[in-house]
Amino acid sequence: xxxxxxxxxxxxxxxxxxxxVFISNISHEIRTPMTGILGITELLLNTPLNPDQKDxxxxxxxxxxxxxxxxxxxxxxxxxxxxxIELESIPFNMQELLNDLVSLLRTEILKNKNELNILFPPNFxxxxxxxxxxxxxxxxxxxxxxxxxxxxxxxxxxxxxxxxTNSELSFRTWVFDTGIGIPPTKFNSVxxxxxxxxxxxxxxFGGTGLGLSITKKLIELMGGKIHVxxxxxxxxxxxxxxxxxxxxxxxxxxxxxxxxxxxxxxxSDLSRLKVLIVEDNxxxxxxLGRILKKKKIxxxxxxxxxxxxxxxxxxxxxxxxxxxxxxxxxxxxxxEIIRKFPKGDSIRIVGLTxxxxxxxxxxxxxxxxxxxxxKPYNVSQIEKILNLFEK
Numbered sequence: 001x002x003x004x005x006x007x008x009x010x011x012x013x014x015x016x017x018x019x020x021v022f023i024s025n026i027s028h029e030i031r032t033p034m035t036g037i038l039g040i041t042e043l044l045l046n047t048p049l050n051p052d053q054k055d056x057x058x059x060x061x062x063x064x065x066x067x068x069x070x071x072x073x074x075x076x077x078x079x080x081x082x083x084x085i086e087l088e089s090i091p092f093n094m095q096e097l098l099n100d101l102v103s104l105l106r107t108e109i110l111k112n113k114n115e116l117n118i119l120f121p122p123n124f125x126x127x128x129x130x131x132x133x134x135x136x137x138x139x140x141x142x143x144x145x146x147x148x149x150x151x152x153x154x155x156x157x158x159x160x161x162x163x164x165t166n167s168e169l170s171f172r173t174w175v176f177d178t179g180i181g182i183p184p185t186k187f188n189s190v191x192x193x194x195x196x197x198x199x200x201x202x203x204x205f206g207g208t209g210l211g212l213s214i215t216k217k218l219i220e221l222m223g224g225k226i227h228v229x230x231x232x233x234x235x236x237x238x239x240x241x242x243x244x245x246x247x248x249x250x251x252x253x254x255x256x257x258x259x260x261x262x263x264x265x266x267x268s269d270l271s272r273l274k275v276l277i278v279e280d281n282x283x284x285x286x287x288l289g290r291i292l293k294k295k296k297i298x299x300x301x302x303x304x305x306x307x308x309x310x311x312x313x314x315x316x317x318x319x320x321x322x323x324x325x326x327x328x329x330x331x332x333x334x335x336e337i338i339r340k341f342p343k344g345d346s347i348r349i350v351g352l353t354x355x356x357x358x359x360x361x362x363x364x365x366x367x368x369x370x371x372x373x374x375k376p377y378n379v380s381q382i383e384k385i386l387n388l389f390e391k
Contacts, residue, residue, distance in 0.1 A: 023078040024357070027071050028325070031354035035376035036283035038064045042379055043290055062107075068376070073210040075356055076137075077193060080217040085134075086359065087221060091247045092132035094124065098157070101139050108147050109155070116143075119158035125169055129245035134218050141211040142175040142238050149236070150179035162241065169246055174239035181232035190228060191216045215240075270386055271296040274316065278308040278331065279323045279352065284375070288321060291382050305329030312338045317347055318389060322369070324353040324360075332367040339368045350385055352377070 041061050045054065079085045098118060109116050139157070146155045155177045162170040182190060193213040219226045219240045230236035275292060279285040280303045292299045300317075302308050306329050308322065320338070324331040331351060338344050351364045351372040364372045373381055 023074050024355070027075045027356060028354040030067070030071050031356070031375045032281055032284065034064055034068060035354075036281075036287050038068075038376045039284075039287040039291070039378070043287075043294075046379075064376075072356065073214060076214045077210045079357075080214055080221075085218070085221060087134060088131040089129055089245070090132065091127045091129050092135075093127060094135075094159075095120065095126075097132060097136045097139065100136065101143060101157075104140060105143055105147060108144065112147055112150060113152045114147055114150050115154045116147075117154065117156045119156065121159055121161055123164075124159060124161065124171075125164075125246050127247050128169060129247050130222070130242075134222070135242075138215050138218055138240070139173070139175075141215045145211055146175050146177035146179065146236070146238075150177040153178035153235075165246075167246055167248070168243055170241065170243045172239055172241045174237055176235065176237040178235040181234050181236055182228065182230040183232055184230070187228050187230070191226075269296065270389060271298075273297050273318045273386070273389055275299040276308065276311055276317045276320045277301050278303075278305065278320060278326070278334070280304055280326045281323070284323075284352075288382070291379055292386075295383075295386060297386075305331060305334035308334045309337050312341060312344070312347070316343055319385070320347055320349045322349055322351055324351050324355070324364070332364065332369075335368045348385075348388065 038061060041057050041064065045057050045061070049057070076085070098120070102116065102118075105116075143155060143157060155175070158174045158176070160172045160174075162172055164170070191212050193210055216226050219242070222242055224240055224242040226238065226240040228236065228238050275297055277285055277288050277292075277299045279288065279301075282303070285301055285303065289299050289301060300311060300315075302311055304326050308320070308331075309329065311317075312320070322331040322335055329337075335349050335351075338347065338349070348370050349368065351369040352375060353360055353364075353372060354375040356374055361372050371385060373385075
């Protein structure tokens with residue numbers, strides 16, 4: 001009997017592993033072409049356009065962003081379901097997370113003619129220690145959900161301090177909306193994967209039905225809890241509680257809103273830079289080349305790791321954009337070899353990957369890369385890299 005149960009458990013684990021690998025591969029295959037689609041769209045939006053052209057390109061951009069959101073939800077759900085989400089513990093500024101949230105959802109909020117109110121206590125610590133990406137994801141999921149189901153109403157995000165010491169903060173965050181509401185009989189099922197409170201909701205509002213399930217798993221992974229209160233036709237309130245560390249001492253100035261230091265003006269002369277693009281996808285190679293040419297940089301192009309090694313052996317580059325997943329010698333191996341060349345340590349090597357797994361950042365750093373951009377990247381991310389060379 002025990003042997004049969006053990007075999008069933010092993011089969012289930014193998015099936016979960018196969019599912020995770022499949023979803024990860026699908027995510028990679030979608031992200032790579034989406035880099036070209038969204039990148040070229042962004043470049044075109046910064047050219048002279050008539051209203052119809054601008055509207056059409058913005059539609060492409062929104063559709064691409066929506067597709068990526070679905071892919072991310074599937075990937076996160078798969079990881080959460082198999083216990084493979086790893087949390088970071090780094091200092092972050094909660095108010096900056098909220099500012100990013102408002103910027104991200106501004107179009108959605110305005111589209112539904114909603115009013116967004118944020119209630120933030122003045123004595124809330126400036127810095128906390130936790131996983132800002134995942135906490136931002138929790139807030140984005142809840143506020144996006146509230147905005148989607150509310151038309152010409154109010155969405156409120158509030159914070160309340162439950163307990164505060166010198167080293168820890170316990171707080172409650174709520175997201176309230178005046179939307180369609182949820183029947184009490186559906187309260188438990190809203191956190192189940194692929195479930196929405198009514199099938200007609202899926203048809204009318206769309207969505208994967210994974211957002212709240214992922215949100216609950218992330219909160220519980222952080223040691224917290226989430227709860228829902230709602231009345232049909234009145235509105236819904238989701239709240240969650242977390243306990244996070246307060247950093248002992250840190251330079252808070254480095255966490256303030258960034259400034260002109262992160263922006264490259266059109267007057268910046270970066271033409272002196274020697275840049276190598278190593279990318280086997282010709283569309284993405286062309287996209288990155290166009291972004292650099294707009295900054296007066298004429299990049300050198302190769303399509304595999306071996307050619308990158310040969311180029312770096314003969315010429316010195318200031319910056320290399322290195323795709324990680326390439327046939328033959330991959331980007332990580334090529335980076336390790338280039339680092340051994342004379343002056344190899346002085347080159348800034350930026351990895352490019354369609355692998356959204358958090359652990360890839362750690363691997364890239366260990367293998368010698370300075371930065372890592374996950375596809376699809378955008379113009380502002382490339383500009384921030386280039387800005388490091390401005391003097």
